[in-house]
Amino acid sequence: MRKNLVILAAALAAAAALTACGGQAEETTAAETAAETTAEESAEAEETSAEEETEAAKADGELETVTVGASPAPHAEILEAAKEAMAEKGYDLEIVEYVDYVQPNLALDSGDLTANYFQHITYLEDFNAERGTHLASAGSIHYEPFGIYAGKTASLEELADGAQIAVPNDATNEARALLLLEAQGLITLKEDAGLAATKNDIVDNPKNLDIVEIEAAQIPRSLGSVDVAVINGNYAIDAGLDVADALAVEASDSEAAVKYANVVAVQEGHENDPAIQTLVEVLKSDEIREFMETTYGGAVVPLD
Numbered sequence: 001m002r003k004n005l006v007i008l009a010a011a012l013a014a015a016a017a018l019t020a021c022g023g024q025a026e027e028t029t030a031a032e033t034a035a036e037t038t039a040e041e042s043a044e045a046e047e048t049s050a051e052e053e054t055e056a057a058k059a060d061g062e063l064e065t066v067t068v069g070a071s072p073a074p075h076a077e078i079l080e081a082a083k084e085a086m087a088e089k090g091y092d093l094e095i096v097e098y099v100d101y102v103q104p105n106l107a108l109d110s111g112d113l114t115a116n117y118f119q120h121i122t123y124l125e126d127f128n129a130e131r132g133t134h135l136a137s138a139g140s141i142h143y144e145p146f147g148i149y150a151g152k153t154a155s156l157e158e159l160a161d162g163a164q165i166a167v168p169n170d171a172t173n174e175a176r177a178l179l180l181l182e183a184q185g186l187i188t189l190k191e192d193a194g195l196a197a198t199k200n201d202i203v204d205n206p207k208n209l210d211i212v213e214i215e216a217a218q219i220p221r222s223l224g225s226v227d228v229a230v231i232n233g234n235y236a237i238d239a240g241l242d243v244a245d246a247l248a249v250e251a252s253d254s255e256a257a258v259k260y261a262n263v264v265a266v267q268e269g270h271e272n273d274p275a276i277q278t279l280v281e282v283l284k285s286d287e288i289r290e291f292m293e294t295t296y297g298g299a300v301v302p303l304d
Contacts, residue, residue: 063092066275068264069104069116072097073238074144074292074300075262078283079117081291085282091275099217101170108265109133115276117141117283118234120260122172122195134268139280140261142292143301144233146180147246153227156184156247162208166222166229167199169213174198176256177230178211184248195259233299243299261303 066086070076079095086093096113098104104116105127119127121137128135151166153159165186167177175197181187188204189197199211214222219229220239228247236243243249250256264280266273282288289302 063087063090064275065092065094065114066279067094067096067112067114068279069096069098069107069113069118071104071118071234071238072099074142074234074296075117077295078142078288078292078300082279082282082288085285085287086279089278089282091278093279101216105131105133105135105265108135108267111267115264115266115279117262117264119262119265120144120172121263122259123170124263124265126172135265136268136271137263138266138271138276139264139284140303141264141280141283142262142303143257143260144237144262144299145243145250145301146176146230146232146256147236147241147243147250148180148184148228148230148248149223149236149241149246151223151226151228156186156228159186159207159209159227162210163227164210164212164225166212166214166219166226168216168219168230168232170216171196171198172260173216173232174213176250176260178202179256180230180248180250181209183251237296237299242297244297249298257301257303 068079070079076095076097079093083093083095096104096107098107098118101119101123104113104118105124107113108116109131115138120143121140124135124137127133148156153163159165165181167181168174172195175193175195178187178189178193178197178199178201179195182189186205186207186209187202190201190203193201199213202211212226216232217235219231220235220241223229223231223239231239231241233243236246264276264283266276270276284302284304292300292302
């Protein structure tokens, strides 16, 4: 009998122990759940607080700075026209002007700029390949048709044997200039030269034209010393040249309209940043489209 009582007591003690362990486990699980819930609520609260602070900052006039590198014309002028709309969306658009094609990309790659707006997509791709940079297009904004402008000779028909024609000396823009000269029947390029063409790819030159390679930004200043010159749209605008006075202009439906679309460039991975998407949205707005069309008279063609 005593033995049975001992066994019964042991069984009761074991059951009590199991019950105690079960209760402790349930309490621990509840505590962990409560901690997780608190953490989630805290994270949500912080996120909401950050959003509220951002909205409050905008309401108080504290704008987020977006620094964009640009050539003086037309890009910096277009950005100036976009400043008010950007401010209304919470951004202070700071414009840094450059007069060459290299420094604004190096500044963007190093993080000194949020974005830049001065170049076409083909130049950007070639720059990445040559310099090892990691820049990308966040959106195509406009197209600037190349033009042939009179220097010492008033028309293409009057070009004499051996006449000098200035073209940009960088790879993509030289090819573009040569393609425009070919379209006017002045030269013939190798069939497969395309966008990689240089003057070495000229296979027929009936007037023995002297193709003079000059840094793109310097060509307008050299216009008086050559017979005619092929000039980038932005440099023509900056020099006060009117596209209506050009001897020939790229067709609006040409391959160039696609290959030479001017873009907002950013560091790779930042294409979808809110500030960048807002900038692209503003630059493609009806208001800025109208500004381009009325200000530049066909020298700047907005893209959809």
